Amino acid sequence: MVTWDFMLPYYGDVQLMQGAVRSVLAQTDPDFRLVVIDDGQEPDVPGWFAELGDERVHYIRNERNLGITENFRKCVRLSEADYVVIMGCDDVLHPHYLETVRGLVRAQPGIGMIQPGVEVVDGEGAVVAGLVDKAKRKVYAPQVNGRRTMAGEELAVSVLRGNWLYFPSISWRGEALRKVGFRPEYSVIQDLALVVDLLELGEAMLIDNSATVFQYRRHAVSESSVQAFTGTRFTEAARYFHAVAGRMDARGWRKAARAARFHSGSRLHAITMMPGALRRGQRAGVRNLARHAFTPGVRGQD
Template sequence: MATFDFMLPYYGDVQLMQDAVRSVLAQTDPDFRLVVIDDGKEPDVPAWFAELGDERVHYTRNERNLGINENFKKCVRLSEADYVVIMGCDDLLHPHYLKTVRGLAEAQPGIGMIQPGVEVIDGEGRVTAGLADNVKRRLYAPQVKGRRTMGGEELAVSVLRGNWLYFPSIAWRGEALRKVSFQSEYSVIQDLALVVDLLELGEEMVVDNSATVFQYRRHAVSESSVQAFTGTRFTEAARYFDAVAARMDARGWPKAARAARFHSGSRFHAITMMPGALRRGQRDGVRNLAKHAFTSGVSGRD
């Protein structure tokens, strides 16, 4: 059995998905399994996978559309390997991604999460650095030169202030991932919820930015962006932050509880989405965004 699983929940653009698959097959380390779970209905996709003729690739199409959260959960259920990557169907791996991540796992046996070096690309594949990613790196991401291991309340505080992680690039220890999986009640903030759940179980993360090995694609308009302009994304976020703040208090992590209640990164994100909502005539969206940005969490601030 392969020691690494690449799980690819797929829905959307065929060409971008095929590019993502090719980037997996181009890995210099060949010891992996690629599992593609197709949640769409594009007619030529099954035949394309059949023609690949690579025994490491396993393709299945859902009988009915499951949606983002349920398809992600299916990826977790079908994973088998020691380490699992749930990559985006439009993201790209550098050829040395697996070699790099495997080396990090071997250097720290049993590490729960591995965040390797990431660069952001746009819809055309050009390396870009927009406002959201600059804020992530300059205000919220820990200043790591090379490699650093984080966990417990320290990492919980960091990601609850502002989620600077690139979820599709993370390698998860399979046993821990399958034990926790994704919470059914979240569809946009599910990645952050998973990280915090694992931290509560004592898992740690190694952050390594010594080499860029993953390309995260940020489109001008994505599912999360559409939800952001209407404000529904932040309704879910506020509900999560309220719930997790109570959990952090109960656990005796007061700094993490305060970070959750104020969630400054999420509030700032809402502010940056307001001009776009105005341009789109989303009046209700503007109100929802303003509520999240200027009133959510204020009562919990010290």
């Protein structure tokens, strides 16, 4: 019987984290382990976990703040199960999540990645469909009616064109995940990098949208957040797309290389951020966003 690890890298809102934990404990399939790695210093959190009294729950508080990428890498190192979920500390599992993905593995043993059905909720838990998620589903995601398996260059082209995946909802084959892990040089685009790395190793993804089993929380970008509109996050994205385009060329995946160089989904995201940057008077941010959105991709060996 396949067992699952739910790895929960935590930092931030205590109540949302508690909701995420309760959603794991409410699974109809009880055969799992939940490991929470606390990268914060909220005083009442350790006591709350001690009071749960559930032997499936393992709570660890970091001695010092590791930051997002290093805490994610720690989650991978401490995972043990055949399949692993690295869920967000503010996301919510439907009660049948584990029952559903376990059934998918039984139907397709050894599958490397499983992207189940997802709905997006806002900070209050209401189901929403904003511009980003509409673009993901209508423009970039493959049209799947039920189940579909994708792998190799086909999936690489799809996600490099526009990353339509919901990373915290994915179940990863543990052996493959632990072999690859997260690249330490990325802090924003590490989820896409992981998927492409696994595709290069020959792993496949099973996409199943026949049932919604996960709530992905998307918080509104605060107008008061200067950092959100500086455009610096796209500097990392551009660096990644340039590097991965070269790898795709070397592998002979020319369509994937072109998708990486053009990275239309990332460009569209930068464009959507520009009005907010203008309203905030972030001139440098507008320049950074415009540079990412409108600078032609580096030509390869097409």
